[in-house]
Amino acid sequence: MEERGNISIHTENIFPIIKKFLYSDHEIFLRELVSNAADATQKIKRLSSIGEFKGDLGELKVVVTVDKDAKTITIADRGIGMTADEIKKYINQIAFSGATEFVERFKESGDKNQIIGQFGLGFYSAFMVADQVEIITRSYREGAEPARWICDGSTEFAITDAEKEARGTDVILHIAQDSEEFLEESRIKTILDKYCKFLPVEVEFKGEVINNPTPIWTKQPSELAEDDYKNFYKELYPFSEPPLFWIHLNVDYPFNLTGILYFPKIKNEFELQRNKIQLYSRQVFITDEVKDVVPEFLMLLHGVIDSPDIPLNVSRSFLQADSSVKKINTYVTKKVADKLTEIFKKDRATFETNWKDINVFVKYGMLSDDKFYEKAKDFVLLQNTEGKCYTLEEYKAQTQANQTDKNDQLVLLYTTDADKQHAFVEAAQNRGYDVLKLDTIIDSHFIGLLEQKLEKTTLKRVDSETIDKLIAKDENKESVLSDAEKEDLKKIYEQAISNQHMMVEVEPLSPNDAPVVITLPEFMRRMKDMNRTGGGGMMFMGDMPDTYQVAINANHSINQRILKAKDENKERIARQAFDLALLSQNMLSGSALTAFVKRSVELIDKE
Numbered sequence: 001m002e003e004r005g006n007i008s009i010h011t012e013n014i015f016p017i018i019k020k021f022l023y024s025d026h027e028i029f030l031r032e033l034v035s036n037a038a039d040a041t042q043k044i045k046r047l048s049s050i051g052e053f054k055g056d057l058g059e060l061k062v063v064v065t066v067d068k069d070a071k072t073i074t075i076a077d078r079g080i081g082m083t084a085d086e087i088k089k090y091i092n093q094i095a096f097s098g099a100t101e102f103v104e105r106f107k108e109s110g111d112k113n114q115i116i117g118q119f120g121l122g123f124y125s126a127f128m129v130a131d132q133v134e135i136i137t138r139s140y141r142e143g144a145e146p147a148r149w150i151c152d153g154s155t156e157f158a159i160t161d162a163e164k165e166a167r168g169t170d171v172i173l174h175i176a177q178d179s180e181e182f183l184e185e186s187r188i189k190t191i192l193d194k195y196c197k198f199l200p201v202e203v204e205f206k207g208e209v210i211n212n213p214t215p216i217w218t219k220q221p222s223e224l225a226e227d228d229y230k231n232f233y234k235e236l237y238p239f240s241e242p243p244l245f246w247i248h249l250n251v252d253y254p255f256n257l258t259g260i261l262y263f264p265k266i267k268n269e270f271e272l273q274r275n276k277i278q279l280y281s282r283q284v285f286i287t288d289e290v291k292d293v294v295p296e297f298l299m300l301l302h303g304v305i306d307s308p309d310i311p312l313n314v315s316r317s318f319l320q321a322d323s324s325v326k327k328i329n330t331y332v333t334k335k336v337a338d339k340l341t342e343i344f345k346k347d348r349a350t351f352e353t354n355w356k357d358i359n360v361f362v363k364y365g366m367l368s369d370d371k372f373y374e375k376a377k378d379f380v381l382l383q384n385t386e387g388k389c390y391t392l393e394e395y396k397a398q399t400q401a402n403q404t405d406k407n408d409q410l411v412l413l414y415t416t417d418a419d420k421q422h423a424f425v426e427a428a429q430n431r432g433y434d435v436l437k438l439d440t441i442i443d444s445h446f447i448g449l450l451e452q453k454l455e456k457t458t459l460k461r462v463d464s465e466t467i468d469k470l471i472a473k474d475e476n477k478e479s480v481l482s483d484a485e486k487e488d489l490k491k492i493y494e495q496a497i498s499n500q501h502m503m504v505e506v507e508p509l510s511p512n513d514a515p516v517v518i519t520l521p522e523f524m525r526r527m528k529d530m531n532r533t534g535g536g537g538m539m540f541m542g543d544m545p546d547t548y549q550v551a552i553n554a555n556h557s558i559n560q561r562i563l564k565a566k567d568e569n570k571e572r573i574a575r576q577a578f579d580l581a582l583l584s585q586n587m588l589s590g591s592a593l594t595a596f597v598k599r600s601v602e603l604i605d606k607e
Contacts, residue, residue: 033173068183
């Protein structure tokens with residue numbers, strides 16, 4: 001018996017559309033067909049469990065074979081199979097999905113985790129690589145006769161009788177000439193490893209089961225030990241350092257979501273860490289571009305998210321940002337914040353130890369998500385140059401008394417490089433001030449966030465002003481020099497320096513401070529730092545030369561000596577003092593450094 005007919009579709013050109021435009025990557029065909037086979041297998045297990053199928057289940061697995069000589073790929077399962085009528089219903093009417101009817105029929109049994117396959121457009125992805133597709137199938141229904149369906153990629157098909165002893169379906173692809181790369185066993189193995197690694201039904205290829213049907217995210221946290229999580233991480237990322245800690249996601253209302261998110265050692269190279277979260281739908285790999293499912297800052301995490309509720313387009317390759325996705329996004333953010341809060345409260349010592357690895361992530365989250373900021377402000381840590389860690393409230397209490405200026409502003413001092421800025425850090429500490437270390441790639445932006453969120457608080461880098469101006473008090477510093485002497489000293493330095501980008505001022509600093517202090521104003525520094533990380537908003541500043549403030553210490557003995565020196569030595573000594581200030585900030589190089597060394601030798605020799 002043979003029946004011929006036309007596939008019920010709305011255009012004669014559906015297959016060229018499928019082949020060229022519907023799927024961005026032709027390898028998707030294997031994912032679709034293997035996951036369809038797995039769905040059919042899950043269905044027969046389901047029917048058996050509720051008594052709808054009373055026969056012998058036998059060995060339930062999906063078998064993929066390649067016959068290079070015959071130029072075929074076969075995907076075989078022992079699932080529910082189809083009758084000839086069901087082929088006509090599910091295969092020939094492209095827009096119809098057997099899933100809907102299956103759900104309606106068995107929804108009363110109350111199994112929330114039933115797997116629903118769609119034998120619709122996913123099946124037709126076969127025509128991306130095949131110029132002819134056969135289905136040989138036998139339904140699980142008692143007395144059902146096997147059937148064969150064949151189609152050459154046009155809208156015409158044929159259904160005939162077939163010989164098939166076992167229940168289930170074989171999909172045979174006759175590979176087109178332009179797709180013969182898929183007849184290479186190594187190519188098929190790579191695709192199966194990518195998309196079917198955690199499929200819930202065993203997948204066999206070349207006599208070996210290539211997947212793990214029960215990955216740990218499908219289990220309850222109570223069933224798992226610490227090593228289970230660590231070993232799974234190693235399975236996902238074999239060449240990565242062990243994770244710091246992890247979150248096991250498990251929710252079934254108002255959406256279904258499972259998964260495990262790991263906190264890796266992020267440090268500063270967070271741009272290199274992206275796209276390490278893998279997205280699955282019912283254990284079928286979809287993509288590692290999850291920007292619609294999780295907030296951008298959470299893309300720094302690693303791990304797996306699995307949800308049948310995430311809507312996908314027909315190719316399952318791109319996510320649609322709808323209300324379900326937004327709910328999942330919000331949920332994941334909350335779970336991450338809750339986990340960090342829990343660790344901080346339960347074991348602050350470990351949290352502090354891990355801070356160097358997670359602080360970029362936490363700060364990035366606070367910058368990009370207000371809800372995350374509200375939770376994180378209680379566990380974000382500020383670390384000072386002594387290595388001590390404080391919460392925002394703790395640090396405010398620590399510095400309030402000594403670092404509040406005359407305008408009632410709390411001034412938090414920070415360094416971006418404690419070694420290079422050591423002289424300034426030391427000067428601040430000599431005043432009893434505390435200095436924070438804010439030296440990660442994101443801190444230039446984080447500083448602005450703190451000033452925006454914290455009342456009556458400003459942050460200043462220790463080398464952005466002389467120490468007395470950093471935290472201005474109601475104190476008048478006396479100068480040992482007269483106004484005329486200060487003016488003379490200023491002119492001597494201006495002539496010695498001879499640089500229009502060095503703005504010279506004579507100030508009454510402490511005799512114990514350096515004779516010359518070179519600073520770059522806080523505003524200029526921030527623009528430079530933010531431009532460097534792409535967020536300054538004033539990109540032209542990258543081409544502008546820096547304008548430094550040069551503070552000449554009126555109360556230092558060297559500057560008093562300059563005024564008393566012979567005319568020919570005044571500028572020479574002034575230049576030496578200025579070069580010392582440059583040297584202390586690693587700003588002296590080339591010919592200027594050579595001249596400084598020669599001058600130093602001459603001055604020592606004269607002594």
